[in-house]
Amino acid sequence: MTPLLLIVQAAFLFAYDVDRGKEEAFEAGYAAHLGWHAEHKDPLPWYGWYVTSGPRTGLFIDGTFGIPFAAMDQRVDPAGDGADMAAKVLPFAKARTYSALAYWSEVSTVRTLEDRKPTAVLDAFTVTVAPKNVSAFETALSREPKGQATWYRTVSGGQIGSYLALVPRQTWADLASRPALLDKAAAFAESVEVESWSYRPKLSRIP
Known part of the structure; x- marks a missing residue:
């Protein structure tokens, strides 16, 4: 097996505009969505941040780091992940950017x-x-x-x-x-x- 450090490691970043006045609902829905990942034993780490300075202040960013690019092809139940995200998170935020x-x-x-x-x-x-x-x-x-x-x-x-x-x-x-x-x-x-x-x-x- 190829050691992890010899594989080109990737980072995938997503950004969301949270609807004004819906911050608490967004955070509750997002936390519940992370619960979906836990229930499905997703091995990828997911980090969440708010931008707190600069023109994009208020934007929510999440991402996964230190993984091979192929890990995104092999992720747990992509269709179920997307459906859960759409139900629990996207009613309170709009997807803005996605980058690799x-x-x-x-x-x-x-x-x-x-x-x-x-x-x-x-x-x-x-x-x-x-x-x-x-x-x-x-x-x-x-x-x-x-x-x-x-x-x-x-x-x-x-x-x-x-x-x-x-x-x-x-x-x-x-x-x-x-x-x-x-x-x-x-x-x-x-x-x-x-x-x-x-x-x-x-x-x-x-x-």
Whole structure:
């Protein structure tokens, strides 16, 4: 059997706009939906966050990390999963985005989600690089990775040349000591946007 770390690991992210005034119903329905996953012995971890800073503040994000891409083809009862989600969650929220990402091990310096050890907050950097500059960007970053971050390449559901860097922290005070990110590679990035994701243990399931 191929060791897990030799398989290209994936992350799948979903985002939802929660209907105004329906937050409690959404959370109750989502928690019940996680119960469906538990009853069906879903082996995948599911993490839930609210975006708490940036233009997308209020968005709910969930995702699974540290799995092979094939795991999404082999997931437990996809039709039943979708029907349960539609019944319990989607009456109170609208699906917004769905993306697949590949874990970039060469430049990642932490792997909290892959190790199933989420922190209270993640600062999420979305980095967009012009396709002609992708090679130079990746070379610059690989020579000297900066800060404590987990890096992903977007492979579906986003722009070509789009990357996600997740920086774990526990408190706002941690921002004062966080090293600068992308110092060496900033020249190749068309844009860098950052927002904060606050972890919700009651809206997460780690088998």
